[in-house]
Amino acid sequence: MILDVDGELPELRALATHYQAKGGALWVAEASGAIVGMIAAAPLEAGTWEIARLYVARDLHGSGLGERLLDQAERLARERGAQHLALWSDTRFARAHRFYEKHSYLRSGPIRALGDRSHSIEYAFAKPLTGIVVRALGAAEAASAEPRLADILQRCVDSGASVSFLPPLAAAAARAYWRRAAVDVAQGTRLLLAAWAGGTLAGTVQLDCGTPPNQPHRAEVQKLLVLPAHRGRGIARALMRHAEQEARAARRSLLTLDTRAGDAAETLYRALGWHAAGRIPGYALDAAGRACDTVLFWKRLDAPPA
Numbered sequence: 001m002i003l004d005v006d007g008e009l010p011e012l013r014a015l016a017t018h019y020q021a022k023g024g025a026l027w028v029a030e031a032s033g034a035i036v037g038m039i040a041a042a043p044l045e046a047g048t049w050e051i052a053r054l055y056v057a058r059d060l061h062g063s064g065l066g067e068r069l070l071d072q073a074e075r076l077a078r079e080r081g082a083q084h085l086a087l088w089s090d091t092r093f094a095r096a097h098r099f100y101e102k103h104s105y106l107r108s109g110p111i112r113a114l115g116d117r118s119h120s121i122e123y124a125f126a127k128p129l130t131g132i133v134v135r136a137l138g139a140a141e142a143a144s145a146e147p148r149l150a151d152i153l154q155r156c157v158d159s160g161a162s163v164s165f166l167p168p169l170a171a172a173a174a175r176a177y178w179r180r181a182a183v184d185v186a187q188g189t190r191l192l193l194a195a196w197a198g199g200t201l202a203g204t205v206q207l208d209c210g211t212p213p214n215q216p217h218r219a220e221v222q223k224l225l226v227l228p229a230h231r232g233r234g235i236a237r238a239l240m241r242h243a244e245q246e247a248r249a250a251r252r253s254l255l256t257l258d259t260r261a262g263d264a265a266e267t268l269y270r271a272l273g274w275h276a277a278g279r280i281p282g283y284a285l286d287a288a289g290r291a292c293d294t295v296l297f298w299k300r301l302d303a304p305p306a
């Protein structure tokens with residue numbers, strides 16, 4: 001990469017002043033009298049702040065310094081009223097992309113060419129910062145969410161969730177599952193919803209719309225997952241309500257699902273107006289090898305406006 005400071009990036013000569021003038025801030029990290037890391041944040045548009053200039057000295061990669069810098073920038077943005085965060089990252093910075101995805105940013109929106117001497121092309125990343133926000137993911141977002149969703153799946157399975165897997169769930173198996181799901185999203189046979197809570201991607205649910213030709217009105221709800229540390233905050237309810245909205249928009253009027261009898265999910269579904277269709281004894285095994293019953297549920301939805 002060619003860095004033409006005066007020709008293309010003159011703000012680097014006074015970077016703190018540059019971000020202060022935009023209403024934001026610049027931070028640096030020092031060690032033994034030398035600058036070893038930096039980050040900036042500034043308002044971009046109403047409700048949205050941009051994260052920029054996140055760099056850490058190569059010998060400190062993996063030290064946690066990047067997380068500390070990002071936390072500092074996100075904290076200021078939140079204090080100044082930001083509801084969403086956005087950033088751009090060069091397509092060649094694969095390590096940075098993994099870092100942002102780990103911290104709940106997803107690749108979305110356009111790709112931009114800077115027209116500089118390095119012929120830079122950048123990906124857009126974004127995430128909600130405040131409250132509980134549920135979104136249906138496009139194909140690019142679904143692929144970008146793979147590592148984060150794999151972590152959620154692993155943690156839920158390890159905590160005893162009955163979602164077709166048994167603990168311990170290998171990271172490779174979890175990622176392979178979400179890779180297949182992203183393919184289905186791209187093919188239009190699956191809707192994948194993600195929920196952020198306070199800036200953390202903490203939950204997900206899916207609608208399998210790949211039904212037979214004689215069932216175009218039906219979809220199956222699958223893999224309602226919420227990180228154990230984030231349960232009890234209304235995330236699962238928000239995901240289920242949003243799933244119903246997406247199903248209506250997709251012209252699906254009948255939803256089905258199944259869950260292990262006696263789980264907290266059974267109580268949730270009943271509270272949300274789902275009807276039990278029946279109980280299958282010994283349908284699936286738990287982590288201890290015990291056969292557990294499964295309850296089948298259905299729910300009819302009002303048709304969307306014509």
